[in-house]
Amino acid sequence: MSSIKPFKISIPDSALSSLHAKLSSATFPNELSDAGWSMGAPLADIKRLATYWRDTYSWRKAEAHLNTFPQYTVPISIPGHDPLEIHFIHARSKRENAIPLLFIHGWPGSYYEVLKILPLLTNSSDPSIPSFHVVAPSLPNFAWSDGPTKKGFGLEQYAHTLHGVMQALDYKEYVAQGGDWGGFLSRLLAKLYPSHVKAVHTNFPVHAFPKPWRNPICFLQAIAGIALSSEIRAGLAHTQKYFDEGDGYLKEQDTKPQTLAYALTDSPTALLAWIYEKLHDWTDAYPWTDDEILTWVSIYVFSRMGAGASTRIYYESGHPLAGSASRMEVIQSYIPNVPLALAYFPNEIVRLPLSWAWTNGPVVQQTTFEVGGHFAAFEVPELLAGDLRKLFGANGPCLGVVQGKRGF
Helix, strand or coil, X not given: CCCCEECCCCCCHHHHHHHHHHHHCCCCCCCCCCCCCCCCCCHHXXXXXXXXXXXXXXXXXXXXXXXXXXXXXXXXXXXXXXXXXXXXXXXXXXXXXXXXEEEECCCCCCHHHHCCCHHHHHCCCCCCCCCEEEEEECCCCCCCCCCCCCCCCCHHHHHHHHHHHHHHCCCXXXXXXXXXXXXXXXXXHHHHCCCCEEEEEXXXXXXXXXXXXXXXXXXXXXXXXXHHCXXXXXXXXXXXXXXXXHCHHHHHHHHCHHHHHHHHHHCHHHHHHHHHHHHHHCCCCCCCCHHHHHHHHHHHHCCCCCHHHHHHHHHHHHCCCCCCCCHHHHHHCCCCCCCEEEEECCECCCCCCHHHHHHCCCEEEEEECCCCECCHHHHCHHHHHHHHHHHHCCCCCCCCCCCCCCCC
């Protein structure tokens, strides 16, 4: 634990000056008068946000707020790569016997997503309600974490890094929660470290269609559900619309992230449009404030490895080196012995039938919500926190799953 160091964000004035200069010299495209959101982020929105970013928004105010949270860095060694300095928040409950919880973000998110839910998870004064020691790392190549310098840093390397952070904190046993990439990585951690990861909760339930030779009951339920349930058909139509019209970013980041990185790194307006589109499309009518949007995007602008580096996880997950897991392999994996809990929000980018989840592991809890989208911890923190409390609470299926030492 001696290698863990306190961390404070301190972006140099020169970086702020560079951002403002680029915003001042931005050249905007024209736009069709009736385009709306149909072709991407509207020109009026991006111009307004860019002007506010340049003239009014205060990064120093945001930085001071971010620095009120307990942050640290720790070097993590991954075979085949140089050690990486990993940034993380470590918010401990006042209860020593609280449950260690690893919160894993995705793209285009960051550890910023955890901030609203932290007090809900750590400050419970009612002993009948579970409380948590929350660890929220910045993934390699995101925010204030270091990143690898060569290819081959795939999903397993990300998972090993996250587990390394928990081991550095002396959490021998813990539970994992995540959305987006956090959903994949939490499940992969359960596969790689089943004696350490005692339960997985994800708000990004992505499952493969059941195979008749592997999951005959689930297969029959899937066929019947599609045939008989209008709700299931609507969910699949929602999912298909995403693949038809909403996953262009995925193909580019999967295949040519370096080409995209020039725009995301050099042009703050390009980065703003790239991310703002997802904040709009993937949330459930969440009332974003301009300050929230610009803090979210500014973390990418000022990130240690640059905004473009964050997209490499897509390429590496689609082009794994021999012996590493691809994204699809994680989706199709059945992971035994580690309880799996799933939270379904209506404006998640994919909506798949609940019965398909049994192809992934021993499902102990499935909760369907009426509001919320892709960034549930930020949009509806009370609902996500409540689902975690239910899972680990007095009548929950994962009561008492974590035993042993509780970290420093």
